[in-house]
Amino acid sequence: KKKQTTLMKFFKAP
């Protein structure tokens, strides 16, 4: 089963 990641895991928050 695959889990959805969010962009916060990859991109820098402001």
Added chain:
Amino acid sequence: MFEARLVQSAILKKVLDAVKDLLTEATFECSDSGIQVQAMDSAHVSLVSLNLRSDGFDKYRCDRNLSMGMSISCMSKILRCAGAEDTVTLRAWDNPESITFIFESPNKDKLAEYEMKLINMDQEHLGIPETSYSCVIKMPSGEFSRICRDLSQFGESITFACSKEGIKFSASGDYGSANIKLVQNTDADKEEEAVVIDMQEPLKLTFACRYLNCFVKAGPLCNQVQLSMSDDVPLVCEYKIGDIGHIKYYLAPKIDD
């Protein structure tokens, strides 16, 4: 004062159609160089990055940088009021509380003005790192829309597998499974029908259909779509907007639990 005029309001209509299913509101950053939007969907799974260069407009004036928070659904409703051949002008004063959309018919016998209130929004610009992608695919946007639509019937996500043989899109679920393979085709009669695969390393990534089916709404903007991928980083799905700019969608992958 800010004023931006496009002879073809249809371009702006298509841009709104390409973002309205993902965003409810967004900040439009206007400067001398053009208009930029960077906004995530509410679940923070996808991001829209829109760039419209000032030199792509038929008239463009921006005396000072403006950050204008706009309701995407309201903007979309307003743009639906433009005739297919109308010219559109966006106009705002310095420190604006509203923006005006002006539609002018081709023979100038009808002029319509719609004023939309701006909204206060928190800025949350994400830093997107420079990435060199191990696989870049260019293909007809209509083909990509079709693949996403067809495979969505089989499951909630689509796996993109890129190898030296080509790219394979697959989906599986309770009813069964399906896969579609595309190989490079640069001999196509027309440039827009070409499939170009630039692969440094093979990869396999899984993405949610729900978002992909929102991205393909940008298909009417461009005959070709570019997909950039590397293992375990977000997909970039890019559509050019004529000579004026581009819309890029970023989508976080699904990973093994």
